Amino acid sequence: MAVPLRDLLGRSVRDLRISVTDRCNFRCVYCMPKEVYGRDFHFLERRELLTFEEIARVARVFASLGVEKIRLTGGEPLLRRDLERLVEMLAEIPGLDLTLTTNGSLLTRKAQALADAGLGRITVSLDSLDDDVFRSMNDVDFPVERVLAGIEAAAAAGLEPVKVNVVVKRGVNEDGVVDMARYFRGSGQILRFIEYMDVGSTNGWRLDDVVPAAEIVAAVDAEFPLEPVEPAYPGEVANRYRYQDGQGEIGVIASVTQPFCGNCTRVRLSAEGRLYTCLFATGGHDLRAPLRTGASDEEVATEIGRIWNGRDDRYSELRSAATSDLPKVEMSYIGG
Ligand SMILES: C[S@@+](CC[C@H](N)C(=O)[O-])C[C@H]1O[C@@H](n2cnc3c(N)ncnc32)[C@H](O)[C@@H]1O
Numbered sequence: 001m002a003v004p005l006r007d008l009l010g011r012s013v014r015d016l017r018i019s020v021t022d023r024c025n026f027r028c029v030y031c032m033p034k035e036v037y038g039r040d041f042h043f044l045e046r047r048e049l050l051t052f053e054e055i056a057r058v059a060r061v062f063a064s065l066g067v068e069k070i071r072l073t074g075g076e077p078l079l080r081r082d083l084e085r086l087v088e089m090l091a092e093i094p095g096l097d098l099t100l101t102t103n104g105s106l107l108t109r110k111a112q113a114l115a116d117a118g119l120g121r122i123t124v125s126l127d128s129l130d131d132d133v134f135r136s137m138n139d140v141d142f143p144v145e146r147v148l149a150g151i152e153a154a155a156a157a158g159l160e161p162v163k164v165n166v167v168v169k170r171g172v173n174e175d176g177v178v179d180m181a182r183y184f185r186g187s188g189q190i191l192r193f194i195e196y197m198d199v200g201s202t203n204g205w206r207l208d209d210v211v212p213a214a215e216i217v218a219a220v221d222a223e224f225p226l227e228p229v230e231p232a233y234p235g236e237v238a239n240r241y242r243y244q245d246g247q248g249e250i251g252v253i254a255s256v257t258q259p260f261c262g263n264c265t266r267v268r269l270s271a272e273g274r275l276y277t278c279l280f281a282t283g284g285h286d287l288r289a290p291l292r293t294g295a296s297d298e299e300v301a302t303e304i305g306r307i308w309n310g311r312d313d314r315y316s317e318l319r320s321a322a323t324s325d326l327p328k329v330e331m332s333y334i335g336g
């Protein structure tokens, strides 16, 4: 077992997010705006993607360096063919918490196979219960009811509690926040409201579009009184609140108004094998080349150690006019 890694700010690496594809069947306005991700957009070719064997190998090396949690993401991870085979391979790594984030569009078909393959939990993104609002946010006219059916299918397959991610954008879906709370209260599923972030440089982000987490909590609290819950573990990204009447809990992810770089233990692997130590990084580190040119596991671990040990990024804490114009990697490429 290697020595646990520590970066320049003393942070260890615990949480690996793996993007398995940069493609998506949605065009969410805050993530893959149609004007940019149109017919001419050049997505990665199949041969450029890490194979499942390569992904599982990197995952095993990371587990030996202290990673305890792996989240599969994308793009839309369920578009990657036979994803359950990768889940099965990752589920063999002892002691790992294995999760996946999806837009839910293919979940009615896939939930049971994913659970059978050893997936532990799942997060489904759903920004509104209002069909018109949701269709315009995903921008491919996808109906709410099919995502709700996907959430049900995941719960029925035992992937409970399902976390439901809601990105709140000012003037677009903020009016639906309380409806969301009403719908999911008492269902056993956990809502997580996310502040709209300035990831990438294609979504035209403006600070005015962000609905602060405190405002979201206040809106829910006014209708259904809440009380704060202690974090389940250090570095938990969501601030949690429970309904005082015992009907469950919600979380808010305040990455813009209350940045949490100080205890960030996350690292991200892109679908083509580039490693990013920050969601807002301007560049990644190529792991695919060493993997494909015969590096041993030990050499891959040494390279990862070198990258992590040199890490000092804390973009969200430094977010300012000076940093906002830097080129940044896109969320759909690096994985949320
Ligand atoms: C990039 S998606 C990838 C997985 C999958 N396609 C999905 O939508 O769940 C992961 C998460 O990032 C969130 N996300 C994307 N762009 C965002 C932004 N600009 N600000 C905040 N969250 C964002 C999505 O809502 C989703 O919950």
Ligand code: SF4
Binding pocket: 024, 025, 026, 027, 028, 031, 032, 074, 075, 076, 103, 125, 332
């Ligand atoms: S948030 Fe997820 S579903 Fe929406 S465009 Fe991005 S990758 Fe696709």
